[in-house]
Amino acid sequence: MLSFIRIIYEFFLDLLFPPFCLGCGHLGNYLCSKCYASIYFYPFPPNLNLEPNYLDKLIVLSHYDSPLKELIIAYKYRKGKILAKTLSDLVWQSVIIKPTSLVTFIPLHPQKEKLRGFNQTKLLAENLAEKLEIKCQNTLIKTKHHLAQAATTSRAERLTNVVNTFTLDPKFAEFVKTKPPPSSVLIVDDVITTGSTLNEAARILKSIGVKNVYGFALAHD
Ligand SMILES: [Zn+2]
Numbered sequence: 001m002l003s004f005i006r007i008i009y010e011f012f013l014d015l016l017f018p019p020f021c022l023g024c025g026h027l028g029n030y031l032c033s034k035c036y037a038s039i040y041f042y043p044f045p046p047n048l049n050l051e052p053n054y055l056d057k058l059i060v061l062s063h064y065d066s067p068l069k070e071l072i073i074a075y076k077y078r079k080g081k082i083l084a085k086t087l088s089d090l091v092w093q094s095v096i097i098k099p100t101s102l103v104t105f106i107p108l109h110p111q112k113e114k115l116r117g118f119n120q121t122k123l124l125a126e127n128l129a130e131k132l133e134i135k136c137q138n139t140l141i142k143t144k145h146h147l148a149q150a151a152t153t154s155r156a157e158r159l160t161n162v163v164n165t166f167t168l169d170p171k172f173a174e175f176v177k178t179k180p181p182p183s184s185v186l187i188v189d190d191v192i193t194t195g196s197t198l199n200e201a202a203r204i205l206k207s208i209g210v211k212n213v214y215g216f217a218l219a220h221d
Contacts, residue, residue: 023067088127101182
């Protein structure tokens with residue numbers, strides 16, 4: 001019965017506030033078929049020259065460009081829960097992600113998450129994990145604020161900026177004390193620049209014995 005009420009509620013909500021394409025404003029969907037067709041999906045991940053590289057594989061959808069850019073900005077700052085589904089459907093239709101033992105995500109600093117009300121990478125990871133039929137779990141926590149990658153000046157600065165920004169999530173740390181660590185983990189992020197954040201997260205997961213760590217990001221800027 002509850003789901004029936006929900007369907008009716010969503011039907012009226014759609015009537016009152018019909019979704020429109022964030023790329024061109026066309027009514028009907030948050031991403032219309034024309035704008036979807038305009039996205040250039042990377043055939044290969046960008047070459048990030050990470051040294052050392054802890055990521056066994058990296059999947060990045062596309063460049064951080066319109067209309068994906070508008071979709072990601074709206075997702076992060078306005079329509080988190082609604083657009084998580086649109087974005088995970090977009091990912092699901094566009095790239096092949098092989099199942100891993102566990103799906104995890106880049107954590108936000110707790111203060112930032114409180115301010116935003118949600119963690120966008122967590123929501124996306126949960127949606128993707130559901131499609132992959134894999135468990136999604138917190139594995140890391142953010143211990144210090146680092147400068148926004150764009151605010152740092154040199155590439156060297158950007159690469160060292162993230163070292164020691166994460167530590168193992170206490171619950172996950174307890175879990176791996178008594179059980180073997182998952183053999184493979186997929187880490188979900190939203191927008192990457194140098195890839196050093198994903199690489200640092202991969203370094204920590206490998207240090208506790210995870211054999212294969214894969215990275216996923218929506219876009220590369
Ligand atoms: Zn459009």
